[in-house]
Amino acid sequence: MADTVTNPSPKTSGPPRKGRFFKNIWFFIPAIVLTLLVLTAIFAPLLAPYDPIKVSMREKLLPPFFMEGGTTKHLLGTDKLGRDILSRAIFGARISLSVSLIVIAITASIGTVLGISAGYLGGRTEAFLMRVTDVSMAFPGLLLAMLLSVSIGPGFWTVILALSILGWAPYARLIRGEALRVRGSDFVAQARVNGASPMRIMLKHVFPNVLNPLIVVMTLAVGFIILAEAAMSYLGIGVPPPEPSWGSMVADGRSEIDRAWWISLFPGIAIGLVVLSGNFLGDWIRDKLDPRLRQV
Known part of the structure; x- marks a missing residue:
């Protein structure tokens, strides 16, 4: 009887390491940039070589260090008042990040509460909250924010109020749809059946199941x-001078x-x-957590 030779089955392996790296490059690079932004904002007083609002007319319009006439004392040059560009950019990161985090915290909280309430409770509550949401989304948010800032006057908290007043509406609409899906589970x-109250169900069962899309939208809102x-x-209705802001x-x-392009x-x-x-980073998180949101 002839012996049968069994060929060993080829080993299966996952995707090559190089392929995995390039597949996740849209996570690593943005994550590094945003991590550097956070660290820069936190340690701005330690990282900035100069006071960002200190005026030195003797050093005005100095070019970056790599240009003729530049100096390593001011790596990115100075502006028309002699203020160090690098120091102002570092402190500008603190303002941009602070505004972003506070606005996201406010709008995501309001939108999540209203969205879960509308999606789970339904009926007149849903109809009323969704009509308010529709009206809010009908206004051009950025234009209204600018008009509000002009009316109240520029300032850090004015910017936060202006960007928060309508920013909750997209969260409410998205979370309401997710809550409707969870409600029928x-x-x-x-x-x-076990007698749980609506509040307990919304907190314990609905809220955890809307976290994935909420995280995605919050990440996309940063930019x-x-x-x-x-x-x-930039238009002069945000954080007022002399506080450094990237836009200003x-x-x-x-x-x-024409002669000092580095300032801008x-x-x-x-x-x-x-x-x-x-x-x-938001797109990468969306694809990992909830691919259904590609159409949102």
């Missing part, structure tokens, strides 16, 4: 809020763009990097 029905704050400061730094360089360029690069990083 078996474990929620079982909780009702938008930083860009909105920069736009308001870009505006300061408009009149000197470096804060502009910072805005672009942070906005793109927030968007890419």
